[in-house]
Amino acid sequence: MFKSGFVSIVGRPNVGKSTLMNYIMGEKLSIVSNKPQTTRNNIQTIKTTDDYQMVFVDTPGIHKPKHKLGEYMVNSAKDSTKDVDLILFLTNPDGELGKGDSFILESLKGKQCPIFLVLNKVDEFTQDKVAETLSKYSKAFEFDEIIPISAIKGKNVDTLLKLMVDKLPEGPKYYPDDMITDVQERFVVSEIVREKALRCLRDEVPHGIAVDIIRMKKNEKGIYHIEADIICEKDSHKGIIIGKNGAVLKKIGETSRYELERFLRTKVMLKLWVKVRKEWRDNNNLLKELGYKNVK
Numbered sequence: 025m026f027k028s029g030f031v032s033i034v035g036r037p038n039v040g041k042s043t044l045m046n047y048i049m050g051e052k053l054s055i056v057s058n059k060p061q062t063t064r065n066n067i068q069t070i071k072t073t074d075d076y077q078m079v080f081v082d083t084p085g086i087h088k089p090k091h092k093l094g095e096y097m098v099n100s101a102k103d104s105t106k107d108v109d110l111i112l113f114l115t116n117p118d119g120e121l122g123k124g125d126s127f128i129l130e131s132l133k134g135k136q137c138p139i140f141l142v143l144n145k146v147d148e149f150t151q152d153k154v155a156e157t158l159s160k161y162s163k164a165f166e167f168d169e170i171i172p173i174s175a176i177k178g179k180n181v182d183t184l185l186k187l188m189v190d191k192l193p194e195g196p197k198y199y200p201d202d203m204i205t206d207v208q209e210r211f212v213v214s215e216i217v218r219e220k221a222l223r224c225l226r227d228e229v230p231h232g233i234a235v236d237i238i239r240m241k242k243n244e245k246g247i248y249h250i251e252a253d254i255i256c257e258k259d260s261h262k263g264i265i266i267g268k269n270g271a272v273l274k275k276i277g278e279t280s281r282y283e284l285e286r287f288l289r290t291k292v293m294l295k296l297w298v299k300v301r302k303e304w305r306d307n308n309n310l311l312k313e314l315g316y317k318n319v320k
């Protein structure tokens with residue numbers, strides 16, 4: 025019997041949703057950073073084996089939105105839980121059940137599909153905290169399974185995967201065997217640059233940046249020429265992104281190029297510019313241009 029189904033991964037920002045999906049896929053398809061609100065779109069990846077096909081939806085962290093981009097992100101995450109076969113609710117075992125998680129759990133009440141509680145980052149917390157968290161969460165919501173894991177170390181992820189496969193219904197192959205994601209190459213390229221920028225920047229800037237690929241062309245020698253704008257909200261941010269003597273921008277460029285070459289499996293020439301677009305996160309037209317589709 026062949027099994028298949030859709031699995032949505034939801035939770036607050038920064039709990040490790042993208043890290044978990046990448047680990048299960050064995051490939052980095054969704055960007056990761058230690059800053060909250062890293063993922064901005066639902067990113068679908070597909071794992072196909074002889075026995076099953078699982079389609080994962082990595083989602084933006086659910087938070088209180090402060091601008092249109094935030095609303096788009098939270099709506100995307102919530103939409104992902106409609107019509108799926110399984111929901112993984114991720115959180116961290118810090119012993120608390122705060123407002124953010126209560127809000128998400130409230131929105132999951134009444135869903136027909138199984139819901140797992142996945143306590144990620146057990147490597148960072150004591151056994152006591154894990155136990156305390158388990159008891160608080162299992163009182164607040166009736167989960168179908170509860171699994172403590174470490175997505176970064178892969179601890180217990182095999183067990184989680186087995187439990188997930190158990191819950192999958194019998195079904196067809198929705199996608200061809202060799203398809204691992206539904207996102208376009210150009211999107212991954214812009215995300216790689218955004219991730220490197222997030223990682224090179226101080227806390228006040230990251231939420232306010234976007235990356236726009238303005239050119240991406242392979243020449244006859246197989247070398248990719250890529251040009252991209254890093255868009256920020258303020259002149260002062262532009263200065264920070266460029267850095268003293270261009271040092272920060274250079275580092276963003278170098279680290280991006282390294283990963284882009286691995287991803288595209290060829291040499292890459294990368295040019296980056298920094299542009300200021302005041303309040304772009306509240307500008308519908310700019311949001312659409314930047315690929316945040318269906319902004320209301």
Ligand SMILES: Nc1nc2c(ncn2[C@@H]2O[C@H](COP(=O)(O)OP(=O)(O)OP(=O)(O)O)[C@@H](O)[C@H]2O)c(=O)[nH]1
Pocket residue numbers: 035036037038039040041042043044055056057058059060061062063064083084085086144145146147148173174175176177
């Ligand atoms: N110690 C530890 N850190 C982890 C683990 N999983 C993820 N992280 C770290 O937590 C941070 C956030 O990880 P992400 O995967 O980007 O989290 P996310 O839930 O996708 O975040 P958003 O996209 O912002 O909603 C990164 O610095 C990860 O390296 C884990 O199991 N243990």
Ligand SMILES: [Mg+2]
Pocket residue numbers: 041042043054055056062063082083084085
């Ligand atoms: Mg993420």
